[in-house]
Amino acid sequence: MKTLISILVLSAGIMLVSGCASSGYQKADTTSTSRQEAAEGLENALAPLDNVVATLADLVTHRGRDLTPQFKKFSAAVAKLESRANEASGRTATIQAEGSSYFQKWDEELAKIQNDDIQTRSKDRKDAVAARFERVRASYVQTTADFAAFLSDLKDIRTALATDLTAGGLNSVRSLADKTAERAPTLRRSLMQLSTEVKNLGVSLSSGPPKS
Numbered sequence: 001m002k003t004l005i006s007i008l009v010l011s012a013g014i015m016l017v018s019g020c021a022s023s024g025y026q027k028a029d030t031t032s033t034s035r036q037e038a039a040e041g042l043e044n045a046l047a048p049l050d051n052v053v054a055t056l057a058d059l060v061t062h063r064g065r066d067l068t069p070q071f072k073k074f075s076a077a078v079a080k081l082e083s084r085a086n087e088a089s090g091r092t093a094t095i096q097a098e099g100s101s102y103f104q105k106w107d108e109e110l111a112k113i114q115n116d117d118i119q120t121r122s123k124d125r126k127d128a129v130a131a132r133f134e135r136v137r138a139s140y141v142q143t144t145a146d147f148a149a150f151l152s153d154l155k156d157i158r159t160a161l162a163t164d165l166t167a168g169g170l171n172s173v174r175s176l177a178d179k180t181a182e183r184a185p186t187l188r189r190s191l192m193q194l195s196t197e198v199k200n201l202g203v204s205l206s207s208g209p210p211k212s
Helices: 011-018 021-043 046-061 068-110 116-163 167-205
Strands: none
Touching (some): 021 068, 021 167, 046 116
Protein backbone atom coordinates (compact mmCIF):
# COMPACT_ATOMS: atom_id res chain seq x y z
CA MET A 1 0.00 0.00 0.00
CA LYS A 2 0.30 8.31 1.28
CA THR A 3 -0.23 11.71 2.94
CA LEU A 4 -0.35 14.40 5.59
CA ILE A 5 0.76 17.95 5.19
CA SER A 6 4.28 18.69 6.39
CA ILE A 7 6.17 16.97 9.09
CA LEU A 8 5.56 19.93 11.38
CA VAL A 9 1.85 20.34 11.03
CA LEU A 10 1.43 24.05 11.80
CA SER A 11 2.95 24.62 8.35
CA ALA A 12 4.27 28.09 7.77
CA GLY A 13 4.84 29.00 11.40
CA ILE A 14 6.57 25.78 12.32
CA MET A 15 8.64 25.72 9.14
CA LEU A 16 10.08 29.10 10.02
CA VAL A 17 10.85 28.07 13.58
CA SER A 18 12.39 24.72 12.75
CA GLY A 19 14.60 26.00 9.95
CA CYS A 20 14.94 22.49 8.53
CA ALA A 21 11.42 21.63 7.53
CA SER A 22 12.17 20.97 3.88
CA SER A 23 13.69 17.59 4.70
CA GLY A 24 10.69 16.92 6.92
CA TYR A 25 8.00 17.49 4.31
CA GLN A 26 10.12 15.71 1.70
CA LYS A 27 10.24 12.66 3.95
CA ALA A 28 6.49 12.99 4.48
CA ASP A 29 5.99 13.08 0.71
CA THR A 30 8.12 9.96 0.32
CA THR A 31 6.04 8.20 2.96
CA SER A 32 2.90 9.47 1.27
CA THR A 33 4.03 8.07 -2.09
CA SER A 34 4.63 4.66 -0.54
CA ARG A 35 1.11 4.71 0.89
CA GLN A 36 -0.37 5.46 -2.52
CA GLU A 37 1.63 2.63 -4.08
CA ALA A 38 0.49 0.25 -1.34
CA ALA A 39 -3.14 1.24 -1.94
CA GLU A 40 -2.77 0.67 -5.67
CA GLY A 41 -1.22 -2.73 -4.97
CA LEU A 42 -4.24 -3.75 -2.92
CA GLU A 43 -6.62 -2.57 -5.62
CA ASN A 44 -4.66 -4.51 -8.24
CA ALA A 45 -5.49 -7.71 -6.35
CA LEU A 46 -9.27 -7.29 -6.74
CA ALA A 47 -9.62 -8.43 -10.36
CA PRO A 48 -7.34 -11.50 -9.89
CA LEU A 49 -9.32 -12.36 -6.75
CA ASP A 50 -12.61 -12.29 -8.65
CA ASN A 51 -11.08 -14.28 -11.49
CA VAL A 52 -9.69 -17.06 -9.31
CA VAL A 53 -13.04 -17.53 -7.58
CA ALA A 54 -14.83 -17.64 -10.93
CA THR A 55 -12.42 -20.15 -12.50
CA LEU A 56 -12.57 -22.38 -9.42
CA ALA A 57 -16.37 -22.35 -9.42
CA ASP A 58 -16.39 -23.16 -13.14
CA LEU A 59 -14.01 -26.06 -12.61
CA VAL A 60 -15.83 -27.58 -9.65
CA THR A 61 -19.44 -26.82 -10.59
CA HIS A 62 -19.51 -26.81 -14.40
CA ARG A 63 -16.87 -29.37 -15.17
CA GLY A 64 -16.62 -30.50 -18.74
CA ARG A 65 -15.57 -33.83 -20.20
CA ASP A 66 -11.99 -32.63 -20.46
CA LEU A 67 -11.03 -30.92 -17.20
CA THR A 68 -7.62 -29.81 -18.42
CA PRO A 69 -8.60 -26.45 -20.01
CA GLN A 70 -10.60 -25.42 -16.94
CA PHE A 71 -7.82 -26.49 -14.61
CA LYS A 72 -5.24 -24.53 -16.58
CA LYS A 73 -7.37 -21.38 -16.29
CA PHE A 74 -7.72 -21.90 -12.56
CA SER A 75 -4.02 -22.60 -12.13
CA ALA A 76 -3.09 -19.45 -14.06
CA ALA A 77 -5.55 -17.44 -11.95
CA VAL A 78 -3.93 -18.72 -8.76
CA ALA A 79 -0.49 -17.76 -10.06
CA LYS A 80 -1.71 -14.25 -10.91
CA LEU A 81 -3.26 -13.83 -7.46
CA GLU A 82 -0.09 -15.10 -5.82
CA SER A 83 1.90 -12.44 -7.63
CA ARG A 84 -0.44 -9.74 -6.32
CA ALA A 85 -0.32 -11.18 -2.79
CA ASN A 86 3.47 -11.17 -2.81
CA GLU A 87 3.50 -7.55 -3.92
CA ALA A 88 1.14 -6.56 -1.12
CA SER A 89 2.93 -8.46 1.65
CA GLY A 90 6.30 -7.25 0.38
CA ARG A 91 5.31 -3.65 1.11
CA THR A 92 4.77 -4.31 4.83
CA ALA A 93 8.45 -3.92 5.73
CA THR A 94 8.72 -0.79 3.59
CA ILE A 95 5.72 0.78 5.28
CA GLN A 96 7.15 0.04 8.71
CA ALA A 97 10.64 1.32 7.89
CA GLU A 98 9.46 4.53 6.25
CA GLY A 99 7.00 5.16 9.06
CA SER A 100 9.74 4.82 11.67
CA SER A 101 12.02 7.16 9.73
CA TYR A 102 9.23 9.67 9.24
CA PHE A 103 8.35 9.93 12.95
CA GLN A 104 12.01 9.93 13.99
CA LYS A 105 12.54 12.97 11.76
CA TRP A 106 9.47 14.62 13.25
CA ASP A 107 10.90 14.10 16.76
CA GLU A 108 14.20 15.63 15.69
CA GLU A 109 12.44 18.72 14.37
CA LEU A 110 10.29 19.00 17.49
CA ALA A 111 13.41 19.25 19.62
CA LYS A 112 14.47 22.36 17.69
CA ILE A 113 11.29 24.35 18.41
CA GLN A 114 11.78 26.96 21.12
CA ASN A 115 8.18 28.08 21.54
CA ASP A 116 6.50 25.81 24.10
CA ASP A 117 3.01 26.26 22.71
CA ILE A 118 4.02 25.42 19.15
CA GLN A 119 6.10 22.48 20.35
CA THR A 120 3.18 21.09 22.38
CA ARG A 121 0.76 21.47 19.49
CA SER A 122 3.14 19.84 17.05
CA LYS A 123 3.79 16.96 19.45
CA ASP A 124 0.05 16.39 19.89
CA ARG A 125 -0.30 16.41 16.13
CA LYS A 126 2.55 13.94 15.73
CA ASP A 127 1.04 11.60 18.33
CA ALA A 128 -2.33 11.67 16.57
CA VAL A 129 -0.74 10.94 13.19
CA ALA A 130 1.40 8.17 14.68
CA ALA A 131 -1.67 6.53 16.21
CA ARG A 132 -3.50 6.67 12.90
CA PHE A 133 -0.48 5.33 11.07
CA GLU A 134 -0.24 2.40 13.50
CA ARG A 135 -3.92 1.52 13.08
CA VAL A 136 -3.56 1.43 9.31
CA ARG A 137 -0.29 -0.50 9.52
CA ALA A 138 -1.84 -3.13 11.82
CA SER A 139 -4.85 -3.42 9.52
CA TYR A 140 -2.53 -3.81 6.52
CA VAL A 141 -0.61 -6.59 8.24
CA GLN A 142 -3.81 -8.44 9.22
CA THR A 143 -5.40 -8.13 5.79
CA THR A 144 -2.32 -9.32 3.96
CA ALA A 145 -2.11 -12.26 6.40
CA ASP A 146 -5.75 -13.16 5.61
CA PHE A 147 -4.91 -12.78 1.93
CA ALA A 148 -1.99 -15.21 2.33
CA ALA A 149 -4.17 -17.78 4.14
CA PHE A 150 -6.80 -17.55 1.42
CA LEU A 151 -4.15 -18.05 -1.25
CA SER A 152 -2.66 -21.00 0.64
CA ASP A 153 -5.97 -22.88 0.42
CA LEU A 154 -6.20 -22.15 -3.30
CA LYS A 155 -2.69 -23.50 -3.84
CA ASP A 156 -3.58 -26.65 -1.87
CA ILE A 157 -6.58 -27.16 -4.15
CA ARG A 158 -4.38 -26.64 -7.20
CA THR A 159 -1.78 -29.11 -5.93
CA ALA A 160 -4.39 -31.76 -5.16
CA LEU A 161 -5.99 -31.45 -8.57
CA ALA A 162 -2.66 -31.43 -10.37
CA THR A 163 -2.19 -35.03 -9.28
CA ASP A 164 -5.84 -36.11 -9.38
CA LEU A 165 -7.68 -34.18 -12.06
CA THR A 166 -10.74 -36.43 -12.06
CA ALA A 167 -14.34 -36.27 -10.94
CA GLY A 168 -13.25 -37.94 -7.72
CA GLY A 169 -10.45 -35.45 -7.26
CA LEU A 170 -12.86 -32.56 -7.69
CA ASN A 171 -15.21 -34.05 -5.14
CA SER A 172 -12.36 -34.32 -2.64
CA VAL A 173 -11.65 -30.57 -2.80
CA ARG A 174 -15.22 -29.35 -3.14
CA SER A 175 -15.70 -28.63 0.55
CA LEU A 176 -12.58 -26.45 0.70
CA ALA A 177 -13.50 -24.83 -2.61
CA ASP A 178 -16.91 -23.88 -1.22
CA LYS A 179 -15.39 -22.43 1.95
CA THR A 180 -12.87 -20.48 -0.10
CA ALA A 181 -15.64 -19.01 -2.25
CA GLU A 182 -17.56 -18.01 0.88
CA ARG A 183 -14.52 -16.19 2.28
CA ALA A 184 -13.81 -14.28 -0.93
CA PRO A 185 -16.41 -11.48 -0.52
CA THR A 186 -15.18 -10.67 2.99
CA LEU A 187 -11.58 -10.58 1.80
CA ARG A 188 -12.56 -8.38 -1.13
CA ARG A 189 -14.28 -5.89 1.17
CA SER A 190 -11.26 -5.87 3.47
CA LEU A 191 -8.93 -5.14 0.56
CA MET A 192 -11.14 -2.31 -0.69
CA GLN A 193 -11.55 -0.77 2.76
CA LEU A 194 -7.85 -1.02 3.52
CA SER A 195 -6.97 0.49 0.16
CA THR A 196 -9.16 3.49 0.99
CA GLU A 197 -7.63 3.84 4.46
CA VAL A 198 -4.08 3.62 3.14
CA LYS A 199 -4.85 6.08 0.35
CA ASN A 200 -6.43 8.57 2.76
CA LEU A 201 -3.46 8.30 5.08
CA GLY A 202 -1.18 8.97 2.14
CA VAL A 203 -3.16 12.05 1.15
CA SER A 204 -2.95 13.41 4.70
CA LEU A 205 0.86 13.04 4.62
CA SER A 206 1.41 14.80 1.31
CA SER A 207 2.43 18.43 0.96
CA GLY A 208 1.13 18.52 -2.61
CA PRO A 209 -2.39 18.43 -4.08
CA PRO A 210 -4.25 15.09 -4.03
CA LYS A 211 -3.64 12.87 -7.04
CA SER A 212 -6.64 12.23 -9.23
